[in-house]
Amino acid sequence: MTTIATRLQQVHGRLTNACRAAQRPDNSVALLAVSKTQPADAIRCAHAAGQRAFGENYVQEALAKIAQLADLRQQIEWHLIGPLQGNKTRVVAEAFDWVHSIDRLRIAQRLSEQRPAGAAPLQVCLQVNISGEASKSGLAPADVADVAHAVAALPRLRLRGLMAIPEPDGDLESQRRPHRALRELFESLQARGLALDTLSMGMSADLEAAVLEGATMVRIGTAVFGARA
Numbered sequence: 001m002t003t004i005a006t007r008l009q010q011v012h013g014r015l016t017n018a019c020r021a022a023q024r025p026d027n028s029v030a031l032l033a034v035s036k037t038q039p040a041d042a043i044r045c046a047h048a049a050g051q052r053a054f055g056e057n058y059v060q061e062a063l064a065k066i067a068q069l070a071d072l073r074q075q076i077e078w079h080l081i082g083p084l085q086g087n088k089t090r091v092v093a094e095a096f097d098w099v100h101s102i103d104r105l106r107i108a109q110r111l112s113e114q115r116p117a118g119a120a121p122l123q124v125c126l127q128v129n130i131s132g133e134a135s136k137s138g139l140a141p142a143d144v145a146d147v148a149h150a151v152a153a154l155p156r157l158r159l160r161g162l163m164a165i166p167e168p169d170g171d172l173e174s175q176r177r178p179h180r181a182l183r184e185l186f187e188s189l190q191a192r193g194l195a196l197d198t199l200s201m202g203m204s205a206d207l208e209a210a211v212l213e214g215a216t217m218v219r220i221g222t223a224v225f226g227a228r229a
């Protein structure tokens, strides 16, 4: 049986190799372990092996695990990477450290209004539908600049960058294409004066392509925890 600690080591090995192939510094890509559908005990194992950032897709499921792992709350960073509805923004603003899936201004405004005063600003990325994603969620690339400037001005949020979920199919070259498009959009926002530092892209099947195109955070589920039920 492959343990979570072993899988984590393998993923770090892939990341190091990808960084070298891209002539980027080792450890220049953060690993977000995607723990959706995995029990709290699996997260505990990953934490014991040194993993600190975890990504969840479903708000209710995440809240249950955050409660089960309350003893580790100060050590774990919780990232919401799944779709967020308006009626869930308050609990998300209260419980998470990051939200990657901001796909409209109204959601960002609510999160900013509802982020507790004593907490650090909520770290956010805008989700972009970069290649007509299967999920269909995310901002159209043409709308991203206006929304980014508006979100960057919200007091209780900190806009960190962009996120996308392209279907990881084809060879390395075709996998690189949507990641390159997201990176170019990211760079165009930086050129317009937005201080962004996070390109959230790359999953188990396409992390190498994402790192070659400049990903700063990859979201890895299966390769860390094994296949989902």
Ligand SMILES: *Cc1c(COP(=O)(O)O)cnc(C)c1O
Binding pocket: 034, 036, 057, 081, 082, 165, 203, 204, 205, 219, 220, 221, 222, 223
């Ligand atoms: C499930 C999921 C991932 C991780 O996918 P794997 O293929 O298991 O690595 C990454 N990002 C998002 C948004 C997801 O929903």
